Amino acid sequence: MLSINNTKYIFLLIIGLLFVQCTDLDLAPEDASTEDEVFRDAEAYRNYLAKLYGSFSLTGQDGPSGDGDISIVNDEGFTSYIRVYWKAQELTTDEAVIAWTDAGIRDLHEHSWSSENQFVRVLYYRIALIVSIANDFLNQSSDEKLAENGISESDQTIIKEYRNEARYLRAMAFWHALDLFRNIPLETQVSANIPSQVSPQELYDFIKEELIAIESELPDPGANEYGRVDKGAVWMLQSKLYLNAEVMVGIDDYAACIEACNNVINNGVYSLDPTYQALFMKDNHESSEIIFALNSDGKNTQNWGNTTFLVHAAIGGTMVDADYGVINGWAGLRTTQDFVAQFPDMTGDIDSRAIFYTDGQSLGIDDIGVFEQGIAVPKYTNTNLAGEAGSDPTHVDTDYPMFRLGDAYLMYAEAMLRGGGGDMDLAVGYINALRERAYGNTNGNITSSDLDLDFILDERSRELYWEATRRIDLVRFGQYTDQGIWAWKGNVKEGRTTEAFRNIFPIPASDILANPNLVQNPGY
Secondary structure: OOOOOOOOOHHHHOOOOOOOOOOOOOOOOOOOOOHHHHOOOHHHHHHHHHHHHHOOOOOEOOOOOOOEOOOOOOOHHHHOHHHHHHHHHHOOOOOOEEOOOOOOHHHHHHOOOOOOOHHHHHHHHHHHHHHHHHHHHHHHOOHHHHHHOOOOHHHHHHHHHHHHHHHHHHHHHHHHHHHHOOOOEOOOOOOOOOOOEOOHHHHHHHHHHHHHHHHOOOOOOOOOOOOOOOHHHHHHHHHHHHHOHHHHHOOOOHHHHHHHHHHHHOOOOOOOOOOHHHHHOOOHHHOOOEEEEEOOOOOOOOOOOHHHHHHHOOOOOOOOHHHHOOOOOOOOEEEOHHHHOOOOOOOOOOOOOOOOEOOOOEOOOOOOOOOOEOEEOOOOOOEOOOOOEOOOOOOOOOOEEEEEHHHHHHHHHHHHHOOOOOOHHHHHHHHHHHHHHHHOOOOOOOOOOOOOHHHHHHHHHHHHOOOOOHHHHHHHOOOOOOOOOOOOHHHOOOOOOOOHHHHOOOOOHHHHHHOOOOOOOOOO
16 A cells, blocks of 8 residues: 655645645745655655545654644644544534533534634645645646656656546545535645635536546556555545535436446445444455545554544443553543434344443433443444454554445435436345345345335434444435434534534634635524
């Protein structure tokens, strides 16, 4: 795989955020090298691509911390992209609460965040940073630059393949921006100019066109190095883009979603893992179900985000740290009784997806700050099925599954129900394949009369909980703000509805002040 270890990346050459006014791309590199010198070595492009991949989970130039990419908060661990993205998608829903009291973190579950919330700021600027790195990589790897730097023709061919991966990662960052913020600048070049916002439709069209353009240029499913994107990752991102088009930009693209899901399901490379829990364990890189993952290695990618956060933060109370392959728990994450109620019981004996820890834990929550209130969810673990621990007891080996086949099955069924075409019998078969794995038999199987949109929303939660899909699913189903209610939503024990403008997050106040071209999202 690409090397993403504790070294100083080529990233030291470029420090800037393209979403903000104060971009400074003339900063001198700390090692006094010039970009012309560095990029005469073909290996530099591979290292820079590694930095781009690493920016989705790592936090800076040294691991596990100490030289962060961004410094707008005191705790560098908070700036891990997947950590803050996960919080936005899960802590704001019925699937997760957290005991901690860091400034602004309770606002997420309470639906009371503002444009100055530190987690919203990190989310926005981390997306901007990923886009900035991708844009600069594409600039540094242009035909003209490669020729100027004396890169051989054989190396140029390889680097041009890297460019397609960079375009994909940029498109994924823009997709997250569309989902979370809707109205952002669309910057595709390194520039010191003050950027302007584009409409959600323009951003959607750009992402759609980028994915179509690179689809044929990326390796076939499973043909790239593990942890790098291929056509399967393109099809999954297309599926998500098209499935959410109606709620985000008012377009019916469900037929295109069906087509993209078919590409994933029918290519012959992916298959359901026989054991659900194995998808979230230290050796999940061996799973034939995972289509694209963010790599985690306890020795070589040490950081306080990614799955290190998801494993440690879910352990507390009477739980034994060593059972999960780590040295200590952080006593933070649990779930609500509303989510637990979706399962036939909490033991996992009926539906094995119910990975709950109940000893010493109460079902109800009177005080979110008490770990023992709320059911613990050790879904991610730094062990394998045999109980063997990962390579490091602090920084875990478990990869974060961005996309997996089970989600494609569910998206196919939903797009079919929403009028995208497809086949009812196929959809029922896909759902039953997931449920047969979960139940270990056919007791949980459904028929076509059971398959409706309400069932799909609940089944997505049962299958995909804590995989950063819940918020976007609730928004798509109209159940996130002014309809859905769950424990402690709105800072009320029984829960309450919240304002519809919270379906998206605000542009950080600091960016609004710095850039006169930006208009704040309504309601903030």
